[in-house]
Amino acid sequence: MLHSYTFSNFQSFLEETRVDLTVTRKVADSDWISSRPTGERVSKVMAVLGANGAGKTALLKPAAFLGWFISQSFQNPIGSGIPVAPHFAASNEPSAFSCVVDSADGHLWRYELLCTRQRVLREALYRKEKRFDHLFIREWDEKRKNYRIRQRDFGLSDNMIENVRPDVSLISWAAQYGVPLALRIARPELPWVTTNVTGVGRIKSSDDWLYVAARHYFEHPQHKDSMNRLLSSWDLGLEGVEIRQMNFPNPQNPEQQQTVLLPVGKHRSHGKLYDLPFALESSGTQGAFIHLMRVLITLEHGGIAVIDEFESDLHPHMLEPLLGLFANPDINPHNAQLLFTCHAAEVLNILHKSQVMLVEKDEDCESRAIRMDKVEGIRNDDNFYAKYMAGAYGAVPRI
Known part of the structure; x- marks a missing residue:
């Protein structure tokens, strides 16, 4: 399961932003929360709310991008580069990404990426035993114009490393050579992320x-x-x-x-x-016909569905039965997750405040996001729907 991801200098987000799906013991048990072998408790759903143009879709894109880059970037046409877009106030600076996930064997994994549109500058994979130890660290040496790669139990031979492309993840590269760990992580036959989001935005129904x-x-x-x-x-x-x-x-x-x-x-x-x-x-x-295709794939095989405008063209009352699919252990035996944006504030009557991200954009065109349970002054007995609609938590249009 995905525990969290962070990113910076990506589209409308300049500062480091964290999307955290873990919850503390203070949050009551529910069918939307999974207790993991690693000891953490992780939410199966996360809703993203905010005004038009605030950056909701941009908040989803790093999850979709990382899923694609790790597992499928080898298939990207040679010379097409890495599809990242830095904030225009730092257009010459690299973009940074990381994510933390767990596996069924009880291990916690951390992946890190620093890149420009042209190349990977740093890429690393860590696995936690007592602490996070690297399986590989890949760094670009600007003076020598090549990569320095340190690996431990990753399994990529020297001849495989020699011609690694600068715009491809080392995991996706290794999977093409049949490296067992890379194949297990990349899962090229069935990517971990199912999404209607690309680098240019939502794939519209047609x-x-x-x-x-x-x-x-x-x-x-x-x-x-x-x-x-x-x-x-x-x-x-x-x-x-x-x-x-x-x-x-x-x-x-x-x-x-x-x-x-x-x-x-x-x-x-x-x-x-x-x-x-x-x-x-x-x-x-x-x-609903198209959404269910993506949802049912994720529910059957595990992973995460990243869906922009989940309630698009649907009545707000449809949200609860759709979200309920992820809460049903018979339908969701692999603890699949759903990360989605929507404009239907009714979702605040369904989910816990730790399962909602609020997004705003300031006068400098910088987006910022905060998990709703981190909003200063929020109370458990608040009427979240009413207070959000009244603008008490922000992330609403300024009209």
């Missing part, structure tokens, strides 16, 4: 994503069954969703046929079932 989700449900019938059960139970007017194979002329070669998978909604009216192409369903139904 017809293309309906087709992507349809193919996923077609290839994973267990997820299709869960999606149908959940959508039908959430009173969206659906009896279910059918995935149909349709043949169309290939645009590249009209003489050939191509098979397309199309979702079709099944609706009952006056005792009869009727079909409705999914492109004509409500945006809320389409959004």
Whole structure:
């Protein structure tokens, strides 16, 4: 599970910012909190609230970026660089990232990265036994124009190190050579992070994503069954969703046929079932169909779903059943996590104050974030929803 991540000089965040999912013993036990083999208690959910343009999406991006960089950066086209964007007040300075996670064997791990758009300047992986000891430390030597790499029980041979690309994580690089520890960490066949966030922002729902989700449900019938059960139970007017194979002329070669998978909604009216192409369903139904694909992948295999505007096009009452999937140990046996932004303040009536981050941007275009339970003067018996809406905690539009 992800315990925390920090970052600095990244997009609208200049100073070091920490997103901490661990909670103290003072927080009451709930199904949204997991007691870890390492001794910590870690939340399965974290909501991010703030005004438009405050930096909510930017707060999510480091988690999505680290998941991609560690596991998949080897696949990045040569010469394309590292997709980081420093704050424009420090555009010539590097960006820094770190994260702390635990593994099922009871170990705590820390990963650190310092980089520019062009190259990794420092990268390190630590594992905690009695203390954090490095498995590797990789540092750029500007004078010699090469990397100095120290490793301990990581398993990368000298010939593997010789040509390491400057814009690739050493973990992702080692995984391509079959290094067992790197393969275990990178998990290239199923990344730890499932997200709708890229370096340029949220991937918006579209017809293309309906087709992507349809193919996923077609290839994973267990997820299709869960999606149908959940959508039908959430009173969206659906009896279910059918995935149909349709043949169309290939645009590249009209003489050939191509098979397309199309979702079709099944609706009952006056005792009869009727079909409705999914492109004509409500945006809320389409959004839930796509969101559930990402959520169900994470729930089945573990890891973290990082989703921007989680409630987009959904009624606020849909938040609780969606979040409840992560609290249900039968549905979430691997303690998968959800990190999300939303504009629905109703989430404050669902989650504990330690499971909410508030984001604001100042007059210098610098974003800052604070976990809600760290807000000065906040009380356990506060009506969090009412006080947030009244502006008592900040992170609301200035109108």
